[in-house]
Amino acid sequence: MIPDPELPIAPLLPPAAxxxxxxxxxxxxxxxxxxxxxxxxxxxxxxxxxxxxAVAAVAA
Amino acid sequence: MxxxxxxxxxxxxALRRLDAAAIDAxxxxxxxxxxxxxxxxxxxxxxxxxxxxxxxVRLVNHAPTLREDTRLGAWCLTVAxxxxxxxxxxxxLDGTRLLELAAPPRPPGPAELTAATELQLRYERxxxxxxxxxxxxxLLVVGEGLEPQEAAxxxxxxxxxxxxRLARARRALEEALR
Numbered sequence: 301m302i303p304d305p306e307l308p309i310a311p312l313l314p315p316a317a318x319x320x321x322x323x324x325x326x327x328x329x330x331x332x333x334x335x336x337x338x339x340x341x342x343x344x345x346x347x348x349x350x351x352x353x354a355v356a357a358v359a360a
Numbered sequence: 361m362x363x364x365x366x367x368x369x370x371x372x373x374a375l376r377r378l379d380a381a382a383i384d385a386x387x388x389x390x391x392x393x394x395x396x397x398x399x400x401x402x403x404x405x406x407x408x409x410x411x412x413x414x415x416x417v418r419l420v421n422h423a424p425t426l427r428e429d430t431r432l433g434a435w436c437l438t439v440a441x442x443x444x445x446x447x448x449x450x451x452x453l454d455g456t457r458l459l460e461l462a463a464p465p466r467p468p469g470p471a472e473l474t475a476a477t478e479l480q481l482r483y484e485r486x487x488x489x490x491x492x493x494x495x496x497x498x499l500l501v502v503g504e505g506l507e508p509q510e511a512a513x514x515x516x517x518x519x520x521x522x523x524x525r526l527a528r529a530r531r532a533l534e535e536a537l538r
Contacts, residue, residue: 309473325413
């Protein structure tokens with residue numbers, strides 16, 4: 301009978317150097333993703349500012 | 361080396377903010393398990409490494425839209441499994457890889473298995489003889505401790521089909537161990 305809930309199989313790990321290399325690639329992707337999010341916020345801020353400026357100009 | 365916790369606690373809210381520590385925690389908790397899952401499904405070490413990286417790149421890019429109640433392990437296993445299936449479909453179209461696909465999956469060797477006991481090696485060999493569909497349901501439910509409904513979602517099956525497949529897989533494994 302298979303023991304439950306654990307299947308008696310040994311840990312199977314990628315080589316440490318590979319693990320570190322992939323982690324670096326994931327960190328780099330996370331940095332790019334954070335920059336994309338920040339740029340999105342910045343663009344939204346610019347658009348809002350431009351809209352406020354246009355409304356103020358029309359009202360004046 | 362001790363086995364990782366079965367349900368590592370990763371802060372999904374922090375992950376949604378792309379918090380660096382949360383991304384590292386998710387990677388440390390799940391990358392080795394995704395790698396092992398893919399290797400035991402039959403992926404070569406090189407392919408498993410490539411697909412682990414792609415899984416976590418996708419996690420980072422989807423992180424801001426994750427639901428707070430996301431079960432991270434199930435999410436990563438679903439993506440990794442889909443990537444592996446997609447990889448295999450494309451490999452069929454690539455004539456240079458037909459031999460690789462035609463070969464039966466090789467169980468990981470003792471050198472790859474950290475601190476494997478004789479019992480663990482017996483199970484590895486028996487697991488490798490199972491059809492892929494049975495192997496993956498066993499790895500998800502019994503190996504990774506997913507709830508049957510989570511495994512059903514990973515496999516794209518309903519709960520009853522998953523239960524039946526799991527029962528068949530358990531019987532097949534017991535048979536293979538005799």
